[in-house]
Amino acid sequence: MGFIETIIAKAIANKKTIVLPEASDRRVVEAAATVLEQGIANVVLIGEKEKVLAVARGLDLSKATIVDPLSDPRFEDYANTLFELRKAKGMTIEKARQTMEDGNYFGVMMVKKGDADGMVSGAIHSTADTLRPSLQILKTAPGTKLVSAFFMMVVPNCEYGENGTFLFADSGLVMNPTADELSEIAISSAKSFEQLVGKEAKVAMLSFSSYGSAKDPLVDKVVEATRLAKEKAPHLKLDGELQLDAAIVPSVGKSKAPGSTVAGTANTLVFPDLSAGNIGYKLVQRLAKADAYGPITQGIAKPVNDLSRGCSAEDIVGVVAITAVQAIS
Numbered sequence: 001m002g003f004i005e006t007i008i009a010k011a012i013a014n015k016k017t018i019v020l021p022e023a024s025d026r027r028v029v030e031a032a033a034t035v036l037e038q039g040i041a042n043v044v045l046i047g048e049k050e051k052v053l054a055v056a057r058g059l060d061l062s063k064a065t066i067v068d069p070l071s072d073p074r075f076e077d078y079a080n081t082l083f084e085l086r087k088a089k090g091m092t093i094e095k096a097r098q099t100m101e102d103g104n105y106f107g108v109m110m111v112k113k114g115d116a117d118g119m120v121s122g123a124i125h126s127t128a129d130t131l132r133p134s135l136q137i138l139k140t141a142p143g144t145k146l147v148s149a150f151f152m153m154v155v156p157n158c159e160y161g162e163n164g165t166f167l168f169a170d171s172g173l174v175m176n177p178t179a180d181e182l183s184e185i186a187i188s189s190a191k192s193f194e195q196l197v198g199k200e201a202k203v204a205m206l207s208f209s210s211y212g213s214a215k216d217p218l219v220d221k222v223v224e225a226t227r228l229a230k231e232k233a234p235h236l237k238l239d240g241e242l243q244l245d246a247a248i249v250p251s252v253g254k255s256k257a258p259g260s261t262v263a264g265t266a267n268t269l270v271f272p273d274l275s276a277g278n279i280g281y282k283l284v285q286r287l288a289k290a291d292a293y294g295p296i297t298q299g300i301a302k303p304v305n306d307l308s309r310g311c312s313a314e315d316i317v318g319v320v321a322i323t324a325v326q327a328i329s
Contacts, residue, residue: 002154003154004293011325014324016118017041018119018323020107021103023056029056038317044107049068075100076097081112104133107121111304112302117302120304122311127172141299148184152167152196153168172274183228189201190236196325205239207240219241222241226240226241291318293318296323304323
């Protein structure tokens with residue numbers, strides 16, 4: 001089975017409940033119908049029932065739970081919880097009630113309260129509008145300093161990585177990480193790769209230099225990030241700084257980074273900044289015709305994932321399945 005087929009099988013075997021707060025979008029309800037038909041997850045759609053069913057005309061949503069925040073019996077409890085969480089930041093109970101009318105906030109609060117296991121949004125909302133509620137309500141996972149994002153890239157007919165499967169980070173959230181932040185992204189990415197793929201992560205800290213072949217402050221940042229990551233997580237297979245070819249091509253890895261346990265075999269690629277990561281995943285997606293699943297967040301206490309606003313219903317199904325697998329552990 002390929003990557004996404006394996007993820008879907010794991011999700012089916014450990015069925016979770018995923019919230020989709022953008023039920024006014026046809027792609028979202030199409031994805032919900034597919035998820036329910038295949039048994040990938042239980043689905044909660046947020047919106048007024050009549051409007052949701054109108055958008056979903058012709059689709060079978062009989063197994064979905066449709067929740068209208070304003071008429072939901074949990075609304076007042078959710079608003080009170082938000083007030084308690086945010087009152088030190090100036091939140092009032094009136095403002096909490098108003099905020100809880102927002103589907104993203106209501107969905108995240110469902111996850112917070114254990115009424116759902118994860119949330120997927122972003123088909124019609126910005127990344128900020130999708131992730132802000134999760135950072136305010138769920139906060140970061142224990143032992144994690146930083147929330148970051150990655151794409152799972154599945155490249156057809158590819159001998160590199162894990163049979164063509166790679167994790168690219170950070171390609172969606174942290175713009176210009178410091179060396180310490182880059183080390184945190186690397187450690188989180190290794191955990192994410194192993195959780196989703198079930199194979200050992202081999203982490204390459206990417207640069208335009210391999211083992212000191214170039215001298216520049218941009219290279220120094222990656223060198224320091226590599227040192228910090230090895231210090232924090234000495235059990236990981238992780239190395240840098242490495243150029244992309246040295247990271248994934250065995251012959252180049254042996255030439256440019258002899259003795260490295262990662263060079264030539266990397267499956268988890270940590271880019272030095274968001275520009276490189278975002279451009280990199282889009283190049284591979286378009287030129288290599290790779291499947292790109294993400295951006296998937298890591299470091300939040302419970303799984304909440306963002307979508308590209310150009311996503312298809314099929315893309316949403318994939319991210320729902322990934323979110324469900326993240327929720328298993």
